[in-house]
Structures are given as structure tokens and as C-alpha cells.
Amino acid sequence: MFWSVTAQLLEGLATTFEIFILTLVFALPLGLILAFGSMSKFKPLKFLLQVIIWIIRGTPLMLQLIIIFYGPGLWLSHNLWSGDEAGRITATVVAFSINYACYFSVIFRGGIEGVPVGQREAGEVLGMTKTQIFFKVTLLQMIKRVVPPMSNEIITLVKDTSLARIIAAYELTFAGFSYMKSAGITWPLFYTGVFYLLFVGILTLLFNYIEKKLAYFK
Amino acid sequence: MAILEVNNIEKHFGSTKVLKDVSFSLEQGNALAIIGSSGSGKTTLLRCLNFLEKPDHGTIIVNGETLFDGSVPYKRNEKELRRKRLHFGMVFQSFNLFPQYTALENVMLARQMLAKEEPDFKARKKEIYQQIREDSIEALTKMGLQERMDHYPHQLSGGQQQRVAIARALVMKPDILCFDEPTSALDPELTGEVLKVIRNLAENNTTMIIVTHEMAFARDVADQVIFMDDGYVVEAGDPKEVINNPKEERTRQFLSRYTEG
Numbered sequence: 001m002f003w004s005v006t007a008q009l010l011e012g013l014a015t016t017f018e019i020f021i022l023t024l025v026f027a028l029p030l031g032l033i034l035a036f037g038s039m040s041k042f043k044p045l046k047f048l049l050q051v052i053i054w055i056i057r058g059t060p061l062m063l064q065l066i067i068i069f070y071g072p073g074l075w076l077s078h079n080l081w082s083g084d085e086a087g088r089i090t091a092t093v094v095a096f097s098i099n100y101a102c103y104f105s106v107i108f109r110g111g112i113e114g115v116p117v118g119q120r121e122a123g124e125v126l127g128m129t130k131t132q133i134f135f136k137v138t139l140l141q142m143i144k145r146v147v148p149p150m151s152n153e154i155i156t157l158v159k160d161t162s163l164a165r166i167i168a169a170y171e172l173t174f175a176g177f178s179y180m181k182s183a184g185i186t187w188p189l190f191y192t193g194v195f196y197l198l199f200v201g202i203l204t205l206l207f208n209y210i211e212k213k214l215a216y217f218k
Numbered sequence: 219m220a221i222l223e224v225n226n227i228e229k230h231f232g233s234t235k236v237l238k239d240v241s242f243s244l245e246q247g248n249a250l251a252i253i254g255s256s257g258s259g260k261t262t263l264l265r266c267l268n269f270l271e272k273p274d275h276g277t278i279i280v281n282g283e284t285l286f287d288g289s290v291p292y293k294r295n296e297k298e299l300r301r302k303r304l305h306f307g308m309v310f311q312s313f314n315l316f317p318q319y320t321a322l323e324n325v326m327l328a329r330q331m332l333a334k335e336e337p338d339f340k341a342r343k344k345e346i347y348q349q350i351r352e353d354s355i356e357a358l359t360k361m362g363l364q365e366r367m368d369h370y371p372h373q374l375s376g377g378q379q380q381r382v383a384i385a386r387a388l389v390m391k392p393d394i395l396c397f398d399e400p401t402s403a404l405d406p407e408l409t410g411e412v413l414k415v416i417r418n419l420a421e422n423n424t425t426m427i428i429v430t431h432e433m434a435f436a437r438d439v440a441d442q443v444i445f446m447d448d449g450y451v452v453e454a455g456d457p458k459e460v461i462n463n464p465k466e467e468r469t470r471q472f473l474s475r476y477t478e479g
Contacts, residue, residue, distance in 0.1 A: 122314035125268045125307070126328035126390060127300045136327060140318045217317040218372040 005188045012175025019092050019161045026097035031104025056102040062163045065095040069167045088169040111146035144214045151207035158199050221246040227276035236262045238449040247423035251436035254446035260429045264396045268308045280305045307392035311399040313379045315371040321382045322367040325354040325389050357385035377408035397428040433476045437461045445469045
């Protein structure tokens with residue numbers, strides 16, 4: 001029994017991992033773009049992004065996931081997502097990427113604005129281009145600032161992947177829970193928890209390492 | 219001919235007029251001190267010269283080349299702007315060193331970036347970088363920092379940080395080096411070391427503009443002085459004359475605060 005549960009949970013973990021990685025791949029750059037957009041001098045764009053970020057951060061991720069998964073079929077009478085597992089995962093990644101990009105953008109904006117304006121001016125009077133100033137002066141200082149809040153968000157993302165269960169994507173929590181229904185056993189629930197703990201534990205070590213690597217300057 | 223001519227500079231921030239018809243000129247190899255109370259427009263004037271602010275009116279001429287002319291419609295051209303900026307060096311009150319780089323890397327960075335625009339950069343990369351390194355070490359040594367080159371800014375005292383910032387500006391070989399209250403952010407016991415290197419630069423005929431609250435320093439080191447108040451140049455001339463025997467009542471009031479205490 002133990003080995004068959006392990007095999008099932010590993011299968012669920014693969015989906016969890018897929019959602020996690022793909023969300024980061026899309027949400028990190030999108031978050032940076034939104035951050036620049038929300039600092040734009042063009043007022044309508046800034047306002048529009050503020051409204052979007054308010055809506056996304058102001059409603060539950062589960063609700064957003066339900067709307068994105070079922071919405072197209074209900075209101076456009078054309079289902080965007082294929083009915084199989086791949087379709088569910090795609091819908092999940094789309095919903096998560098939008099949601100997390102909004103949270104990331106706020107963190108990135110704080111990171112960029114937190115770098116003193118004197119840093120940019122020093123680069124300017126030394127004749128550096130805007131691009132050089134961003135990549136050679138601002139970026140690393142910004143990364144250092146955003147690592148602690150980003151580690152929080154990314155750890156939350158690991159556990160939020162369990163929300164995909166609501167549209168029946170076979171992720172880790174779904175896998176663990178299925179034994180309670182099918183075999184009436186509950187210990188796999190705790191075993192599932194161990195999987196999450198290990199996942200988050202590895203990430204914590206990784207973030208500690210990055211923070212240490214960036215501790216050489218203040 | 220003067221190396222720098224500034225004519226009728228005006229600058230508003232919103233409805234506040236910060237610079238009102240400011241004109242002066244500076245000879246090659248001379249040091250100009252700008253004195254005046256906070257809010258008199260001294261820093262804004264330096265920022266205009268370094269193109270960190272755009273004046274609303276007036277002209278800035280360096281070596282006979284008009285770098286800024288308020289009467290010509292302004293079109294932003296980043297490449298041009300960067301080239302113009304390199305006529306001036308700037309040392310900030312708050313140093314503004316890049317914290318993630320060592321003292322030496324701080325000094326080398328901008329030159330390395332600029333070198334990439336040289337036509338034969340790819341072929342001569344090693345040679346060019348070696349030259350930049352040598353120039354940077356020389357500049358830091360001139361500032362008495364040869365032992366501190368591999369330190370990060372947070373490992374240096376304020377006075378050392380400011381001297382790195384001076385080396386960083388010097389290595390770009392600007393025509394005119396500007397100092398914006400270079401010792402105002404320092405503990406009193408650290409101002410001496412920074413004033414000493416600026417004094418050395420003056421003795422070696424570096425063309426400089428120094429915004430300062432150190433009256434004795436301005437009197438001893440500068441070749442000319444400008445007293446600014448409320449955006450105007452109130453009095454200008456020989457530093458000993460202006461500081462010891464000011465002609466204007468406003469200058470006298472300002473200076474009395476320094477002599478009483």
C-alpha cells in the first residue's frame with residue numbers, strides 16, 4: 001500500500017511541480033512588465049493597471065481559476081481548454097500566472113523605487129545609457145531588496161497549487177485526498193503534507209543561499 | 219577664453235522660480251566656489267550644468283561649444299546628452315557609490331561601458347581594459363586610497379567613500395569637476411581629508427565648481443566666489459574680497475552667521 005500511495009503522490013507532485021514552474025516562468029517577466037507599466041508617466045495605463053491589480057488581488061484565486069476554466073465554455077460557448085488533464089493544467093497556469101504577476105509587480109515596483117534616485121543620477125552623470133544603468137547599477141540592488149518578499153510569495157505559490165483541485169486537476173492534494181474517498185484511509189493526507197514540507201524546505205534553503213550570496217554589499 | 223560660460227540661466231519647479239538670470243564664467247584651471255544658504259539655488263545650478271535638470275532659459279557654453287541653448291527647441295537625443303554630460307564631472311553630497319562594486323570597480327565601470335562604443339573595441343579589448351584599470355588605480359592612489367581599492371563602499375568611512383566618488387569622477391577626465399556640498403554628509407572629523415584632496419586638485423589646476431558651506435575653505439582654495447540668494451547671483455568676485463569685505467548687505471548677513479559662531 002505504501003508504495004502505491006507513494007507512486008500516486010509522485011504523480012500528483014509532477015503536476016504540482018509543472019504548475020509551479022510554469023507559473024514562475026510566465027509570472028516573473030509579466031510581473032516586471034506590469035511593474036514598469038504601473039510606474040508609467042502615461043496616466044491612463046497606470047490607472048488601468050492599478051484597477052486590474054486591485055481586482056486580481058481583491059478576489060480569491062480559486063474564484064479566478066473557476067471563472068477562467070469554466071468561463072469560456074459558459075459565455076463564449078466555445079471551450080478554450082481541452083477537456084483532458086492538459087487543458088486543466090493550462091487553465092490553472094493561466095489563472096495563476098495572471099494572479100501571481102500582479103503580486104510580483106507590486107513587489108518589483110517596491111524594489112525598483114527602493115533603489116535611491118542618486119544611484120541612477122550617478123550613472124547618468126558618468127555618461128552611462130539608461131539600459132546600462134538598469135542592468136549594471138539598479139538591477140542587482142533591486143534583486144537584493146525583493147528576495148525576502150519574493151521568497152514569501154513563491155512559498156505561498158507551492159501551496160496554492162492545491163487550488164487546482166477545484167477544477168479536478170490531478171495535483172498533489174487531489175492525489176492524497178483520493179485515498180480517503182476510495183480506500184477510506186487518512187494517513188496519505190499526512191504523507192502528502194510531508195511532500196509539501198520537503199518542497200518548501202528545498203526552496204527555503206535556496207532562498208537562504210541567494211540571500212547569503214547577496215549579503216556582500218549593503 | 220573662458221572654458222565655461224553660463225548665461226542667463228533660469229529654472230522653475232512648478233510655479234517656484236529657483237534660478238533667476240544666473241550668469242558667470244570660469245577660466246581653465248580655476249576653482250569657483252558657490253556659497254549661499256540652503257534653498258538659494260546652488261545645487262539646482264550644478265544639476266543644470268550636469269543635465270540632471272533642464273533649464274528653462276539661458277545658454278551653457280563649454281570650450282566655445284554651446285551645450286545648451288534655451289531658445290532652441292529641445293529634442294531629446296540620449297546619445298548627444300551623454301556626450302555633453304561628459305564635459306562635466308559630478309561629486310554628490312551623498313557620494314552615490316554603487317554598493318555592489320568595490321572601490322576600484324566603481325571607478326572603472328563607466329569607462330568600461332564607454333569603451334564599448336570605440337570602433338576598434340573588439341580587437342583592442344584587453345589593451346583598453348588594462349588602460350582603464352591603470353587610470354583607475356592611479357586616480358584612487360591620488361586620493362590616497364591605494365590600500366582600499368578592493369573594499370566595498372559599506373566597508374569604507376564616509377570620507378573614504380567621498381574620495382572614491384571623486385576618483386570615479388576624475389577618471390572620466392571631465393573639463394569641469396563639480397562638487398555639491400562634498401563634506402556636508404560627513405562627520406566633522408572626516409571633512410578634513412576630503413577638503414585636503416580637493417585642495418590638492420585645485421593646486422594642480424583642476425577646473426572646478428564647488429558648492430560649499432566651508433567658508434574658510436572657499437576663501438583659501440577658490441579663485442573666484444559667487445554668493446547666491448533666492449535664485450540670484452548677489453555678489454561675485456575674488457574670494458578674499460567677497461568673504462572678508464562683502465559689498466552687499468545680504469552677503470554680510472549670510473556671512474555673519476559663520477563668523478559669530
